[in-house]
Amino acid sequence: MKTRDTARVVGPETARMLELGHPWVVADAYTRKWPAGTPGQCVELCDGQGRFLATALLDPEDRIIARVLDRKRIQLDRPWLTERLRSAIELRRHHADLNDSTAYRVVNAEGDGLPGLTVDRYADYLMLQLYCAGWRPHLKLVTQILQELLSPLGMYEKSRPQKTRELEAVSDSKNYGRLLGGKAAPQRLEVRENGLTFLVSLEQGLNTGLFLDQRRNRRDLMLRVEGKRVLNLFAYTGAFSVAAAAAGAAQVTGVDASAGYTDWARDNFAANRLNIRQHEFIVGDCLAVLSKLALSGKRYDVILMDPPSFSTTARSRFTTRGGTSDLVAAALPLLTDNGLLITSSNHQKVDVAEYLKELRRGALQGACDLRVISLLGQPEDFPYPVTFPEGRYLKYAVCVKSGSLAGRCAR
Numbered sequence: 229m230k231t232r233d234t235a236r237v238v239g240p241e242t243a244r245m246l247e248l249g250h251p252w253v254v255a256d257a258y259t260r261k262w263p264a265g266t267p268g269q270c271v272e273l274c275d276g277q278g279r280f281l282a283t284a285l286l287d288p289e290d291r292i293i294a295r296v297l298d299r300k301r302i303q304l305d306r307p308w309l310t311e312r313l314r315s316a317i318e319l320r321r322h323h324a325d326l327n328d329s330t331a332y333r334v335v336n337a338e339g340d341g342l343p344g345l346t347v348d349r350y351a352d353y354l355m356l357q358l359y360c361a362g363w364r365p366h367l368k369l370v371t372q373i374l375q376e377l378l379s380p381l382g383m384y385e386k387s388r389p390q391k392t393r394e395l396e397a398v399s400d401s402k403n404y405g406r407l408l409g410g411k412a413a414p415q416r417l418e419v420r421e422n423g424l425t426f427l428v429s430l431e432q433g434l435n436t437g438l439f440l441d442q443r444r445n446r447r448d449l450m451l452r453v454e455g456k457r458v459l460n461l462f463a464y465t466g467a468f469s470v471a472a473a474a475a476g477a478a479q480v481t482g483v484d485a486s487a488g489y490t491d492w493a494r495d496n497f498a499a500n501r502l503n504i505r506q507h508e509f510i511v512g513d514c515l516a517v518l519s520k521l522a523l524s525g526k527r528y529d530v531i532l533m534d535p536p537s538f539s540t541t542a543r544s545r546f547t548t549r550g551g552t553s554d555l556v557a558a559a560l561p562l563l564t565d566n567g568l569l570i571t572s573s574n575h576q577k578v579d580v581a582e583y584l585k586e587l588r589r590g591a592l593q594g595a596c597d598l599r600v601i602s603l604l605g606q607p608e609d610f611p612y613p614v615t616f617p618e619g620r621y622l623k624y625a626v627c628v629k630s631g632s633l634a635g636r637c638a639r
Contacts, residue, residue: 235272235280236262236294243275246282246296249615251343253284253294264288268365270297270304285344285362295343295360304366310373316340316347317377324608325444331419331428332609333440334378338619339611347374348440350428351419352381355436356408371408382410384430405431418499422447424474425499426467427492437465437492442534444607445572445624449532450475452568452626456529459483459521459562461514461555466493468532473502481508481528483517518558530568531559537575552583556590556598560629569598569627576621583623602626 238246239258246253253259253273265271269286271294283302284294302308316335326332335347337359344360354374358364371383386405416427421443428436446468454476460469463482470493473480484490490509497504510517514535533555556571563569573583580603591598604624612619 234263235274235278236284236286237276237278238273238281240276243281246273249613251296251338251613251616252292253296255291255293259293262288262293267361268363270302272301285360287344287360287362290361292344292360295338295362297341297343306369306373309366309369310377312341313370313373313377316342319611320609326609328423329421329443331421331426331438331440332443332607334609336610336612336619338613338616345370348436349378349380350413350417350430350436353410353413353417353430354378354380354383355405355430356383356385358385358387367408375409380410382413383408384413386430386434386436402433403431404434405429405436407431416495421467422450422471424470426465426470426496427499438467439464439574441574441606441610441622442467442572442624445604446471448602448604448624448626449530449570453477453530457481457527458530458532459528459559461518461531461533461559462535463489463493463509464534465489466496468534469493469507470496470500470502472530472532473497473507474500477530479507481510483510483512483514485511485513487511515555515558518555518562522558522561526562527564528562528567529564530570531563532570532572533559534572537573552586553589553593556587557593560591560594560596563629565630567629569629570625571627572622572624574622576618578623579617580620580623584625587625587627597630598627599630600625600627 237258238253239256242253265286265288267287270283271286273281273284273294275281282296283298284296286294297304320332320334324332330351332349333346334349335342335345337343337346344358345363346357348355374383384405385408413430415429417430419426419428426438428438430436449468450471453472456477458472458477458480460480460482463469463484466482469480469482482493490511494504494509559569571587587598605620606622
């Protein structure tokens with residue numbers, strides 16, 4: 229297969245971004261003049277004067293039309309790819325805190341010099357995701373090298389529909405994962421994280437049931453909840469709830485719109501021999517449930533909210549922009565004074581400064597004072613280049629509530 233074609237000329241703004249180390253070429257008036265190409269081609273990027281800038285992976289139909297593989301002239305062949313994958317594996321071995329965890333990210337796309345490709349480890353299995361069609365022609369080579377380097381029992385690919393936001397919640401009962409090679413995994417595969425057991429699915433659903441980028445944040449939560457009453461909103465399969473209960477929380481109440489995910493959460497509790505009857509599982513829209521809990525006089529010492537960037541239920545539609553402030557305002561009346569409000573977002577297009585403004589709006593709307601005592605992100609196995617701010621997508625803010633706004637804050 230021919231891996232290099234004629235050079236592609238980029239505009240001055242794109243050239244400047246590439247020189248600053250950004251790994252993307254976004255389609256524009258200059259890229260529309262490029263010669264026809266196919267996904268997976270390696271092309272040379274140059275400026276208007278013909279000066280070489282980088283070797284990139286072409287994806288002609290995508291908004292990100294090319295992704296930088298190297299600042300040198302290279303071919304995407306076995307030696308080059310082996311070195312990149314080996315480097316990613318070594319980074320985890322030397323710098324990631326994976327004690328008593330068998331679920332973590334092995335390759336983090338741009339963060340490991342392989343833009344558009346992620347590889348996650350779940351016990352003895354690997355899960356690949358291609359966020360760029362340019363990797364499709366190279367998938368066989370990727371799996372061969374991973375087999376040589378890591379010897380997994382099996383490898384899966386999880387495909388993601390183009391219009392994920394339009395999917396109904398029931399779509400997560402579909403199988404989006406397929407076995408690429410090796411032995412099939414159990415329908416519910418057991419993995420370890422921070423010494424706890426979680427059940428994941430490598431075939432069913434858009435996600436596996438465990439968000440690996442929250443591993444360090446769940447460990448942080450475990451240090452804060454002993455003897456506390458915890459409310460976990462958008463609980464999904466209950467990973468944060470399990471972490472809190474295992475760390476000695478007096479009671480954990482999990483809320484999610486999906487009955488299926490709530491059942492999965494119960495199974496995760498059972499897998500860790502936690503007393504389900506001691507805790508509470510509520511199926512419902514989070515804003516509606518917050519209103520009911522407030523009317524019933526419920527109070528919590530810790531409230532955690534980790535909503536998806538976008539979700540739709542029969543009752544409401546949630547987006548990070550705007551929706552976060554409404555959630556914060558609705559949750560504050562249920563939080564004890566000096567209690568912890570922990571909020572999280574994985575929305576890549578909302579940076580830390582903008583996210584803190586959402587928290588500020590929610591605090592003002594709820595007439596409370598919130599003080600940030602910790603601001604975390606993704607763990608070490610989710611690295612990102614300093615030249616790629618989009619790679620720092622996860623925001624995890626731990627805030628203390630106090631009633632300093634003219635005493636109007638609900639207690």
